[in-house]
Amino acid sequence: MSNILEVNAISKRFGGLIALNNVSLVIPQHSIVGLIGPNGAGKTTLFNIITGLYRPDQGHMLLLGKRLPVGQAHEVARCGIARTFQNIRLFGHLTVLENILVGRHLRSTASVLGAIFNTAHTRQEEREMRDKAFYFLNYVGLSHRAQDYAKTLSYGDQRRLEIARALATEPQVLALDEPAAGMNSKERQDLAQLIQRIKEEGVTVLVIEHDVKWIMSLCQQVSVLHFGQVIAEGDPHLVQNNAKVIEAYLGRGQHHVA
Amino acid sequence: MKKSLPLIVLACLLPWLVYVFIGQSWVRILDFSLLYLMLSLGLNVVVGYAGLLDLGYIAFFAVGAYSYALLSSPQFGLHWPLLVILPIGALCAGVFGVLLGAPTLRLKGDYLAIVTLGFGEIIRIFLNNLSTPINITNGPQGISEIDPLHVGSFVFNHSSALMGISVPSVIHIYYLFLLAVIVTIVFSYRLEKSRVGRAWMAIREDELAASCVGIHTKRYKLLAFGLGATMGGLSGGLFAGFQEFVSPESFTLMESVMILCMVVLGGMGHIPGVIVGSLLLSVLPELLRESAGWQKSLLGSVWVDPANLRLIMFALALVIMMLLRPEGLIPSSVRKKELHHE
Numbered sequence: 239m240s241n242i243l244e245v246n247a248i249s250k251r252f253g254g255l256i257a258l259n260n261v262s263l264v265i266p267q268h269s270i271v272g273l274i275g276p277n278g279a280g281k282t283t284l285f286n287i288i289t290g291l292y293r294p295d296q297g298h299m300l301l302l303g304k305r306l307p308v309g310q311a312h313e314v315a316r317c318g319i320a321r322t323f324q325n326i327r328l329f330g331h332l333t334v335l336e337n338i339l340v341g342r343h344l345r346s347t348a349s350v351l352g353a354i355f356n357t358a359h360t361r362q363e364e365r366e367m368r369d370k371a372f373y374f375l376n377y378v379g380l381s382h383r384a385q386d387y388a389k390t391l392s393y394g395d396q397r398r399l400e401i402a403r404a405l406a407t408e409p410q411v412l413a414l415d416e417p418a419a420g421m422n423s424k425e426r427q428d429l430a431q432l433i434q435r436i437k438e439e440g441v442t443v444l445v446i447e448h449d450v451k452w453i454m455s456l457c458q459q460v461s462v463l464h465f466g467q468v469i470a471e472g473d474p475h476l477v478q479n480n481a482k483v484i485e486a487y488l489g490r491g492q493h494h495v496a
Numbered sequence: 497m498k499k500s501l502p503l504i505v506l507a508c509l510l511p512w513l514v515y516v517f518i519g520q521s522w523v524r525i526l527d528f529s530l531l532y533l534m535l536s537l538g539l540n541v542v543v544g545y546a547g548l549l550d551l552g553y554i555a556f557f558a559v560g561a562y563s564y565a566l567l568s569s570p571q572f573g574l575h576w577p578l579l580v581i582l583p584i585g586a587l588c589a590g591v592f593g594v595l596l597g598a599p600t601l602r603l604k605g606d607y608l609a610i611v612t613l614g615f616g617e618i619i620r621i622f623l624n625n626l627s628t629p630i631n632i633t634n635g636p637q638g639i640s641e642i643d644p645l646h647v648g649s650f651v652f653n654h655s656s657a658l659m660g661i662s663v664p665s666v667i668h669i670y671y672l673f674l675l676a677v678i679v680t681i682v683f684s685y686r687l688e689k690s691r692v693g694r695a696w697m698a699i700r701e702d703e704l705a706a707s708c709v710g711i712h713t714k715r716y717k718l719l720a721f722g723l724g725a726t727m728g729g730l731s732g733g734l735f736a737g738f739q740e741f742v743s744p745e746s747f748t749l750m751e752s753v754m755i756l757c758m759v760v761l762g763g764m765g766h767i768p769g770v771i772v773g774s775l776l777l778s779v780l781p782e783l784l785r786e787s788a789g790w791q792k793s794l795l796g797s798v799w800v801d802p803a804n805l806r807l808i809m810f811a812l813a814l815v816i817m818m819l820l821r822p823e824g825l826i827p828s829s830v831r832k833k834e835l836h837h838e
Contacts, residue, residue: 311704311707311708315710320708323705328705329697329705330701332701340694340709343711348690350723352690353691354687356686
């Protein structure tokens with residue numbers, strides 16, 4: 239299996255705080271990769287660097303062997319990486335359908351002139367976009383709410399809408415930042431199924447999560463970040479029993495120094 | 497489109513009704529309110545759709561007006577045809593819009609408002625002072641004897657006779673402006689429902705999330721500034737040709753604020769709201785002007801100077817609006833929900 243995304247020796251500091259220190263990750267194609275670690279370990283910072291919201295101080299990333307642009311979120315999206323946010327960031331005062339249509343931005347071409355003269359091409363594209371948008375809404379089971387404002391959706395539905403919006407860009411890599419946060423166990427299960435389905439469509443999924451048990455059952459590979467460094471990676475069960483990981487999560491046992 | 501047909505018919509009959517029953521001066525007021533409507537629609541692109549607070553919008557109106565004035569007046573001895581100058585004026589204003597937009601891309605909210613406010617003032621001060629060393633704008637005296645609005649030999653600013661009925665100039669102008677307004681409304685509406693409009697609204701809602709779905713936020717913000725300014729420039733050109741005179745004092749900060757009020761009063765980002773807001777705010781002050789006469793007949797003397805009364809009523813209206821209907825008179829259903837159910 240080839241690697242879709244390679245993160246090479248990324249470092250990022252905020253003033254005196256070293257958020258990421260020489261972090262490298264390899265994400266195999268068509269897999270679900272988990273990124274775990276205690277609070278403040280640098281998971282979201284790494285996500286923000288991969289998706290172009292932050293510029294790394296050092297290091298670079300390769301998507302299918304090609305250098306990924308840094309610090310330009312819209313360029314990263316164009317290259318095929320879509321994301322969701324830890325604290326849901328929908329376009330609250332647009333309808334559910336419009337949120338998806340915004341997600342289709344990269345897959346459509348209508349310009350200002352095309353819009354104001356309402357050309358045949360624009361109308362055709364608009365129709366196709368709507369059909370496609372409903373496909374994604376159906377995919378996450380939200381098509382019955384298409385005309386409601388995104389703000390009025392329940393928490394779980396908002397999470398799913400955000401995923402659908404990211405999927406609408408037709409990404410190669412989908413990065414989910416704590417998608418299961420605040421969900422009950424039934425919702426978590428549904429979400430896991432949804433992620434599984436997305437993977438089967440050929441999208442590589444990268445997930446940040448706190449719930450270790452949930453992520454262990456979902457992912458083929460897990461990386462553990464602690465204080466800005468990768469302390470373990472690989473098979474979920476091996477990682478789970480890794481001494482460093484246990485220490486990071488539970489703290490060091492008492493050692494009596496003689 | 498079907499629903500708006502009666503409205504269009506009404507809009508076409510209105511000047512005649514006003515002319516016959518009230519008088520010519522009120523048709524002139526209608527002409528001006530159509531200009532204000534165009535300006536509000538332009539500002540609505542910037543403030544309503546893209547969510548960029550612009551307090552110097554009148555500057556683009558000024559650029560359009562002066563472009564027209566310089567290209568068709570004795571100032572430089574140029575007398576280009578209307579259909580050439582209007583697009584040039586609009587384009588110039590658009591360029592200025594992008595020029596203002598480019599350095600302010602990183603700014604948001606209050607900070608952006610301050611910079612745009614400064615920009616508006618800079619343009620006005622330039623117009624006031626560009627009479628030396630080379631006389632371009634003729635300074636505070638302004639430019640007079642501007643060619644009237646005309647196409648071929650037909651002059652909108654002169655009355656004409658049609659089948660024995662004399663048509664006053666203000667009604668010609670009204671129809672010309674109405675045409676421009678309808679075109680602007682159609683374009684605005686199409687933009688709102690298009691990929692471009694959605695990209696603007698996404699930026700307004702959440703710029704970060706917008707960039708993460710691949711929207712080039714800088715480009716789209718510049719586009720909003722440029723297009724909004726273009727609309728302002730177009731109405732500026734029409735204004736110059738209508739007045740046959742421009743001077744810097746028409747382009748004060750108060751005017752920018754006024755147009756912003758029109759957009760906010762009616763309901764930001766919602767075209768029917770913007771239409772109602774701008775018509776109300778451009779006609780109401782004129783009504784209050786008449787209040788001197790009423791005061792005299794009711795109270796025996798003029799208690800409050802109508803000019804002051806105007807401002808008092810204005811302030812009062814805005815304060816009451818913000819308290820009772822912060823979403824605007826005719827809001828889009830979104831904003832209504834947002835402001836009343838949380």
